[in-house]
Amino acid sequence: MKGMEMFRAFLICAIFIGLCIVPLASSQENVTDELDNVTDEMDEEMDDVTDEMDDVTDEMDEEMDNVTDGTGDLVAMIAADENLSILSTGIEMSSAEQLLALGGPYTVFAPSDEAFEALELDMAENESVENESVENESVEAEPVENESTENESAELVYILANHIVLGTYDSTTLVDMAEENGTVQTLTGENLTLTLDAEGGLMVNNVTVIMPDIEAENGIVHVVDGVLLPEGIAVEEEVVEEEPVEEEVVEEEPVEEEVIEEEPVEEMT
Secondary structure (H helix, E strand, O other): OHHHHHHHHHHHHHHHHEEEEEEEEHHEEEEEEEHHHHHHHHHHHHHHHHHHHHHHHHHHHHHHHHHHOOOOHHHHHHHHOHHHHHHHHHHHHOOOHHHOOOOOOOEEEHHHHHHHOOOOOOHHHHHHHHHHHHHHOOOOOOOOHHHHHHHHHHHHHHHHHEEEEOOOOOHHHHHHHHHHOOEEEEEOOOEEEEEEEEEEEEEEEOEEEEEEEEEEEEEEEEOOOOOOOOOOOOOOOOOOOOOOOOOOOOOOOOOOOOOOOOOOOOOOO
């Protein structure tokens, strides 16, 4: 009987221990599974962050490649050239900015700063007038219509449009056209005649292309040494008034007449 009781007690203890160990083992497995899930989620998040960083790096590399290659829209390319600062100012002041940034492709014959200065055509003067009007907005006054300013602005847009041709024409194409005295039509509807000078240089009307083939994303720029004025528009040359030269009046000193006293002639008796 004692043996049976001891066996029964041993069996009960074994069952009790088994009941305690099984939940602990199961709980340990659950904790391990949860840790594995957390690790997997962290790995996925790290992969996502790595992918995002790779995308940002690729975008930065593309932007740097664009800067290195000198690509950008026409407005950006013209603004980047220090020799085209006056033209860039004129584009910013007119509706040509949106046109050249979004439209195209276009071929732009871009006058250099020296070309504008030679004609006394300074875009910055109109900009300063506009800035003064903005600064004076706080002063209440009756509106004054400035027809001359509006006319100058419309004239500026028209002049700029006469330098823009729809389509992309590189220098090789233009030279081939110039050999046959070809023409290209600007956005104003006027035709520009292409010719070659004595040295084989490309000319557009009466101006020379001095820096060809500046490529942009939506066209091409050729720097020229003159302004292509449309017919009917003439730029008044600055007249320098000469100061009147006062004639120096030389006062003549009075000349004293020398009086010669005649000696008395003695009469002969």
